Amino acid sequence: MINPGAPQLYDNSCGACAFISCMMKAYNHEEPKGADAMNFRIRNWRHKSLRFKLISSVLLMTLPLVGMLLYNNFYAIHTVRGQVAESYENLLKLYMGQIDDGLNDADAYIRTLIDSGYDVISLGTAATDTDYYSAKVYLFNKLNKDISLHNTINSFFVYVDNRQEYMSVTRNNDFALEEMDSIEHQMIDMIHSRPIPKGSASKRWIYTQIGQDNFLFTYVQANNVYVGAWVKTNHLLKPLSTLQIGEGGAVLLSNNQGKPITAANIVDEYEIELHSNHNDYYLSGSTEKFLVSGASSKRGEFNLVALIPDDYILAKLPYLQSIVWFITVASILFIPIGLYSMKQTLLVPFFKVLLTMKKVREGDWSSRVVLEKTSDEFMLLGEAFNSMMSEIERLRINVYEEQLNKQREELQRLQxxxxxxxxxxxxxxxxxxxxxxxxxxxxxxxxxxxxxxxxxxxxxxxxxxxxxxxxxxxxxxxxxxxxxxxxxxxxxxxxxxxxxxxxxxxxxxxxxxxxxxxxxxxxxxxxxxxxxxxxxxxxxxxxxxxxxxxxxxxxxxxxxxxxxxxxxxxxxxxxxxxxxxxxxxxxxxxxxxxxxxxxxxxxxxxxxxxxxxxxxxxxxxxx
Missing domain, CATH: 3.30.565.10 (Histidine kinase-like ATPase, C-terminal domain)
Structure with missing residues (x-):
């Protein structure tokens, strides 16, 4: 029976074999034994090998330059985005302040009308129809006259609950009769179903949707009389229609839950995330990125948000970006080309010799180094190694047969x-x-x-x-x-x-x-x-x-x-x-x-x- 472990018995009995083993151990830096020794050799081979050192040298020369270029590119992009976002944020805050001032003036006007207006009180306390209609006509004329002073809103309305009569005054009669009827029913339902906004400093303007349109409204109660105002959200955004926001961008209103009030189609199409507050700008969007900047209202639970396409912002940096990306791509392409040339001329023949030595150590004593189209030094090294291996194989056969004979004799003696x-x-x-x-x-x-x-x-x-x-x-x-x-x-x-x-x-x-x-x-x-x-x-x-x-x-x-x-x-x-x-x-x-x-x-x-x-x-x- 041939002992499977026999090669290990004569592995070190031959001087040439010992030489090969020492070379491999020196290459692998063998110190531990067993499975830990294999892991140790692999780790040292990776960190101390010629391949690792050459690749590290090339990367140390090129990667810092590429990193600096990329950093400069991203820093420039970040700076431009910040400046654009700050500009739009200041503009939105300015206009949001104007909207809040207009809503606050309308709200103050309604409260003043309730607190000091005798005709509002007369509507709820009129004993006869003559007194009621007289107060109603007077109040209608007053609201029709004063609405021109409040450009922010679209309409004032008065609702008398005990008589279930609704009266409204709109600017320039911009709304059709059917739309006014829908608004009237919605306002009456909201008065009956929602609590009255409390406090002068609170966000009294409430968002609601009527049909396909969105509105902000507020009202104040005096006994059984309700006086209020409403504005269509599109009316608030009209002054911003001339704002240069880029193709595909938009200015919209959103509520405090991050849901769009206007331009919901753009938000849904690009899956843009809207935050509840807008303390800082951010990028959002799936297929296309948008810079999101906004301002929150102090008078209502809504925000003014600008969606600026990121391409529109970065369009101001085409030349710088082109140069940076060209240098980066050229550097990245140069690294593998240079490493491939170095590999073919130096590493490939070197590792062929090492691979053959490993095969010999694993028991394949017939392995020989085959080198073609390489330097004279590697050709000389390969020929010397092949000559040495031929001599080793002859000595190995003799030692192997002698060891087998010893094993057979010991088996027979024991049996x-x-x-x-x-x-x-x-x-x-x-x-x-x-x-x-x-x-x-x-x-x-x-x-x-x-x-x-x-x-x-x-x-x-x-x-x-x-x-x-x-x-x-x-x-x-x-x-x-x-x-x-x-x-x-x-x-x-x-x-x-x-x-x-x-x-x-x-x-x-x-x-x-x-x-x-x-x-x-x-x-x-x-x-x-x-x-x-x-x-x-x-x-x-x-x-x-x-x-x-x-x-x-x-x-x-x-x-x-x-x-x-x-x-x-x-x-x-x-x-x-x-x-x-x-x-x-x-x-x-x-x-x-x-x-x-x-x-x-x-x-x-x-x-x-x-x-x-x-x-x-x-x-x-x-x-």
């Missing part, structure tokens, strides 16, 4: 070790049986002994079929049953489909022998069981052999030594048969074999040995 005590005890049993003239048992004992030693003397092969190993174990147990008459029972359970599986010889019998040696006593009966089956029945990838006894089990010290993989000696300083078996299995399978030792704490408390072997050793040999 042929016989226990002289067993042989003498068996002859003693035959002698006693012949002495009492129990010839049938003598024949049976002799035949079992013949089969036993026939198997022992032919078992210098690497593998035997499982059924032959089990038959040998049965012969051994039959012999021991005669020795420990009535004190030893045994069972062997192995399905028929596993009996042709090849395993190393004397594996099961050695563990059974160990159980008899340390578990069987004359005090109480002992049972030994052998159970065998595939560990994975779908793929037949591994076979599990389990040997149990009902004795006292492993001691804590022995169990600790066995689990640590150390040899266990008896009182006479002799190594136990377990060490023999484990040594042979490790030589044949390397790390692909698993041996478990434990005591059956839930059952009899006896010792249990579980062996897991590859079901197809030929694959292990190929590996």
């Amino acid at each position: 042929l070790q016989a226990n002289p005590h067993f042989f003498l005890n068996t002859l003693n049993i035959v002698y006693n049986l012949a002495k009492v003239k129990n010839y049938e048992l003598v024949l049976e004992m002799t035949m079992s002994l013949i089969h036993y030693f026939r198997f022992m003397f032919r078992s210098n092969t690497s593998l035997v079929k499982l059924k032959d190993e089990l038959e040998h174990t049965r012969n051994y147990l039959k012999i021991q049953s005669l020795r420990f008459h009535g004190q030893l029972t045994w069972t062997i359970d192995a399905p028929e489909y596993v009996t042709d599986t090849p395993i190393p010889p004397l594996i099961i019998q050695s563990f059974v022998e160990n159980s008899i040696k340390y578990a069987v006593t004359m005090d109480e009966p002992t049972h030994i069981s052998v159970e065998i089956d595939f560990l994975d029945e779908e793929t037949d990838s591994q076979i599990k052999i389990c040997i149990k006894d009902t004795g006292s089990g492993f001691s804590e010290q022995v169990l600790r030594e066995l689990k640590a993989g150390r040899s266990v000696q008896n009182e006479l300083g002799e190594q136990t048969g377990i060490w023999n078996v484990e040594r042979r299995l490790r030589l044949m399978y390397g790390d692909n074999v698993t041996i478990q030792y434990f005591n059956d704490e839930l059952g009899s408390g006896g010792a249990t040995v579980a062996i897991i072997l590859p079901a197809d050793p030929s694959k292990e040999e190929e590996t």
Whole structure:
């Protein structure tokens, strides 16, 4: 059997091999061992490699310049946006102040009319129709005259609740009769359903929608008479229609919940987010970005918002942006072009040599460096390496064959070790049986002994079929049953489909022998069981052999030594048969074999040995 781990045994026995290993370790900066060593090597290779240093040098020269250009570009954009936003914000605050002043004047006029106007009081307290209509005509003429002084609003209205009469005065009769009827019904419903705005300093103007139009209105109550005013939101935005806002931009009103009152189609189309307050400008929009700036009203729950397209703002920086982006793109393109040229002339041949060295270290001793169209220095290095590898391969073959011969000799020596005590005890049993003239048992004992030693003397092969190993174990147990008459029972359970599986010889019998040696006593009966089956029945990838006894089990010290993989000696300083078996299995399978030792704490408390072997050793040999 070829040991899969054999190359590791002669890896450092050749001076040239040691030279390659040292080169690779120096390149990888090996310090830790195992899995941590691999991670350590990868990290150091990345940070200390020639590739990393060259790329870092190029990036250190170009990235700061590109970063400064990009920073300058974004700073200029941010500055322009800030200046534009500040300009529009000041303009909106100025106009919002004018709107608030106009709404405040209208609100003050209504309150003055309620507090000192005798005709308003007369409407609610008139005893006769003559007095009522006289006061109504007087109030209508007064409102019609005074509305020209309030350019911010569209209409004054008076509603007498006990007579359910509504009277309004509009500027220049700008509204159709049907629209005025809708407004009248809406105002009456709002008076009945909404509370009266309180306090002179509060936001008394309320937003409402009538049909497809939006309105702001307020009113004051004096007994059963309500006097108020309303304005259409489009009327408030008319002075801003000449504001240069850019194509696609808009000036609109929004409520304090961030919902648009006017120009809702633009907000919905571009998914623009409107804030409840407008302390600072911001960018918003999905398919197109808008700079959002605004001002809040002090007299109503609404905001004046300007949506300026970002393209309109940045259109003032075309030349600067073009230069910055050209330099940035040119720099970004130069980096990969320069790195590619450096890679082709320097790094590619260098890493070809390193890759070949890694393949050799992993066991591919036939690898050679192939370099074409490169510098003379790399060609010389490749030729020298290939010549050295040819010499290494010749030396390796000799060392490999010598090591295999040593392993075969050790396997044969371990397999042929016989226990002289067993042989003498068996002859003693035959002698006693012949002495009492129990010839049938003598024949049976002799035949079992013949089969036993026939198997022992032919078992210098690497593998035997499982059924032959089990038959040998049965012969051994039959012999021991005669020795420990009535004190030893045994069972062997192995399905028929596993009996042709090849395993190393004397594996099961050695563990059974160990159980008899340390578990069987004359005090109480002992049972030994052998159970065998595939560990994975779908793929037949591994076979599990389990040997149990009902004795006292492993001691804590022995169990600790066995689990640590150390040899266990008896009182006479002799190594136990377990060490023999484990040594042979490790030589044949390397790390692909698993041996478990434990005591059956839930059952009899006896010792249990579980062996897991590859079901197809030929694959292990190929590996």
